[in-house]
Amino acid sequence: MASKERVTVNFFVTPERYPWHGALWSVLARQFEQLPHALLLQGRPGLGKHDFAVQLAQALLCEQSQEGTACGKCHGCHLFNVGTHPDLSCVGLVEDARNITVDQIRALGDFLSLRPHTATRKVVIISPADAMNLNAANSLLKLLEEPPLGSMLLLATSHPARLPATIRSRCSRLLFRLPVPSVGQAWLQARPEIRDPALLLDLAGGAPLLAESLARSEFPSTRVKLLQDLASLAQGREHAVACAARWKSLGTEQALGWLHGFVSDLLKVCMGAPASSLLNPEAVTHGETIKNKYKINELYSFIDAILEKYRQLNSPLDELLMLEDILIRWVRLSRLQ
Numbered sequence: 581m582a583s584k585e586r587v588t589v590n591f592f593v594t595p596e597r598y599p600w601h602g603a604l605w606s607v608l609a610r611q612f613e614q615l616p617h618a619l620l621l622q623g624r625p626g627l628g629k630h631d632f633a634v635q636l637a638q639a640l641l642c643e644q645s646q647e648g649t650a651c652g653k654c655h656g657c658h659l660f661n662v663g664t665h666p667d668l669s670c671v672g673l674v675e676d677a678r679n680i681t682v683d684q685i686r687a688l689g690d691f692l693s694l695r696p697h698t699a700t701r702k703v704v705i706i707s708p709a710d711a712m713n714l715n716a717a718n719s720l721l722k723l724l725e726e727p728p729l730g731s732m733l734l735l736a737t738s739h740p741a742r743l744p745a746t747i748r749s750r751c752s753r754l755l756f757r758l759p760v761p762s763v764g765q766a767w768l769q770a771r772p773e774i775r776d777p778a779l780l781l782d783l784a785g786g787a788p789l790l791a792e793s794l795a796r797s798e799f800p801s802t803r804v805k806l807l808q809d810l811a812s813l814a815q816g817r818e819h820a821v822a823c824a825a826r827w828k829s830l831g832t833e834q835a836l837g838w839l840h841g842f843v844s845d846l847l848k849v850c851m852g853a854p855a856s857s858l859l860n861p862e863a864v865t866h867g868e869t870i871k872n873k874y875k876i877n878e879l880y881s882f883i884d885a886i887l888e889k890y891r892q893l894n895s896p897l898d899e900l901l902m903l904e905d906i907l908i909r910w911v912r913l914s915r916l917q
């Protein structure tokens with residue numbers, strides 16, 4: 581449900597090494613001189629795959645890296661940090677483009693066909709790799725099948741299933757897992773501007789960087805308003821039409837995305853999972869236990885309806901009517917149980 585990630589490399593700030601990457605760095609450090617020519621960095625959004633790729637690229641281009649860590653002082657590191665290293669190419673979404681295009685990948689072929697300028701190899705970062713359109717992916721496949729000597733390709737993606745199987749099978753997979761909650765919370769707690777790290781981490785599904793970006797957005801206060809509206813609707817204190825207008829002003833896509841996550845969590849709890857702090861059960865159920873309040877099949881139908889609305893977002897259909905319809909369904913769902 582998340583919108584497409586748009587990442588850029590800020591060469592002037594070397595990305596932080598995240599504590600939950602420690603095990604992956606250890607694995608890479610042990611085989612740093614014999615790394616495969618293509619790595620697919622995959623895992624959920626908000627785990628720092630792109631930053632990892634940038635750090636790895638710097639280490640690969642560093643003239644005196646040690647155990648997978650760039651020195652930060654050599655000529656290669658200097659060029660890297662000012663964004664002018666001639667042996668690095670980073671491919672991503674350009675401005676408002678929806679895809680990485682075949683021209684961008686063809687340019688990589690030209691880049692890799694030349695000998696390295698100052699380093700011992702050439703490094704390419706493609707992020708988010710799932711944004712490649714079919715022609716771009718086919719063009720990349722040729723590079724992966726016959727990789728130029730000394731080339732190293734780092735592909736980062738939160739949606740590996742969107743990549744052709746032929747691409748995935750030619751890369752070695754580096755799987756990014758969610759950190760244990762205490763690690764994610766400790767990292768968030770070190771940021772004084774972040775309040776309630778436990779809740780944010782829950783809202784982000786355990787991904788610390790996503791939690792950090794949520795904290796910077798208006799989402800925490802928006803979420804409180806959405807929860808209050810659901811409670812008011814369920815208790816008959818509010819009309820769906822009035823709520824729909826508010827939800828539209830908050831952003832239809834965000835509201836539907838949040839509702840999908842909320843109802844999915846409700847469903848999990850009804851199926852026996854422990855209640856999470858996401859649900860704020862007091863707000864929506866008058867203190868009744870969630871498990872007894874909702875029927876599983878009704879929740880499934882509701883989730884289908886939300887997804888249907890989500891799919892219609894870019895159609896000519898009126899967003900206000902869409903939201904009214906979905907909130908009327910919520911009222912029925914809450915009262916008929």
Ligand SMILES: [Zn+2]
Nearest residue numbers: 642651654657
């Ligand atoms: Zn260096």
